[in-house]
């Protein structure tokens with residue numbers, strides 16, 4: 001009784017801290033209290049959906065399509081959303097995985113909620129809560145360099161918004177929840193393999209510290225969906241799955257582009273003003289708010305592309321409809337983490353021209369920002385247009401500097417110098433020419449002293465460095481690196497290695513790891529998905545289970561032939 005009373009009091013304290021002043025407290029403070037009392041006993045966390053509800057939806061203030069019937073239309077007009085309910089799945093549902101952290105920290109749900117049938121029905125789109133205001137968003141986009149008109153959202157429905165106990169605002173979407181007016185030729189569904197990849201990767205990116213949407217839960221049904229995975233004329237029935245995914249906002253560059261391209265300028269202004277008010281509140285009274293918003297999006301987007309670069313992540317489909325206005329990674333499709341380093345790495349087997357290759361992402365993001373600037377231009381006067389041009393012109397030097405800073409950090413250094421570009425370029429050249437592994441090369445620089453690194457016998461267990469060391473310029477590079485380390489005041493080997501291990505992950509979601517989990521999941525064994533999710537929560541920490549499964553070893557040979565496509 002005493003314990004119960006005590007934990008209730010502590011919990012109320014913790015709740016009030018998180019509700020009102022959470023951001024002012026060190027994050028761990030709340031967690032500490034929660035850990036002492038045990039998360040499961042906290043009334044903040046809802047254990048059933050009858051206790052949980054969406055917050056009042058502001059999105060509904062935006063122009064809504066007048067036509068309420070849900071049938072596919074090529075040109076919806078003067079609307080940001082259409083009112084559409086998810087289409088229920090008809091067959092047996094299975095819960096593949098949840099993200100306990102996303103449920104707890106974002107949605108204030110006790111993970112035990114996922115044991116209930118109503119939760120599974122909710123994720124599948126079969127149970128729509130009374131507080132939900134389901135909407136399908138209308139957007140367009142430039143796909144592979146060309147204006148592609150109205151695109152989506154053809155298979156995601158926003159269920160509503162939730163303001164959590166920390167005061168954070170999140171929009172919940174079901175992806176794969178059936179046809180909408182924007183489905184074009186599609187069935188509105190998503191298959192299990194692509195849903196597992198989105199679920200795992202969006203969570204993994206979060207734990208790598210990269211701005212991203214999140215995934216809270218994934219269910220699979222027996223409803224058949226037919227896909228020709230590699231567009232080679234072999235259609236096959238797969239199973240429909242749904243991901244509950246979360247982001248502060250799902251607006252994209254294409255959300256504005258469609259309105260400008262269609263000349264719907266009044267709606268454009270309403271939407272941009274809404275976006276500023278909700279997601280850039282500091283700018284709402286700024287006389288120069290459109291330029292400021294653009295500038296903010298531009299630098300955040302460049303930062304994001306640099307983040308991707310630092311972990312060797314290629315998004316795969318960097319069309320403007322997949323570019324978030326908040327600078328977060330969204331719409332995980334045929335993405336990939338480069339393994340044997342190749343700057344022209346293209347994870348998407350359909351991208352024959354290598355438009356979205358790893359090393360082109362910064363350039364592409366800049367190209368996409370030009371399209372965003374064009375979409376905003378009807379709202380701007382000449383002076384504002386020229387300011388936007390100034391922002392555009394500054395992006396190249398901005399990204400060079402930020403990228404240098406990021407890579408210098410990966411090498412355990414702290415104060416970037418212009419001459420570091422030579423060091424980084426040389427390393428990447430050697431990596432490419434020796435086909436060294438991107439993730440493990442950086443990581444292994446933190447597992448050996450620079451004094452030992454040119455001694456071949458010390459590289460036995462450092463497989464990626466061993467590869468690198470076969471290059472004729474390896475010793476030149478090490479010489480440069482050693483001298484550079486010496487130049488940084490107080491940088492001992494211990495500190496250098498410690499920093500490297502802190503900033504360079506040991507585990508990323510390699511294609512083969514996802515593939516094993518997908519194949520098991522196809523047989524209704526979801527343990528591998530769940531285990532991967534757990535391991536990728538701590539990508540910087542050596543973990544027994546991950547080592548046992550060889551997640552930091554050279555990828556298995558069979559995986560070299562793995563391909564991913566846009567088909568999902």
Ligand code: AMP
Nearest residue numbers: 151152153154155183186187188189331
């Ligand atoms: P993505 O390449 O996944 O970003 O998709 C591009 C557009 O096609 C988006 O608007 C999606 O909603 C839409 N789309 C993709 N797959 C389907 C599908 N199976 N059914 C309906 N729309 C889809």
Ligand code: MG
Nearest residue numbers: 152321322331
């Ligand atoms: Mg997309």
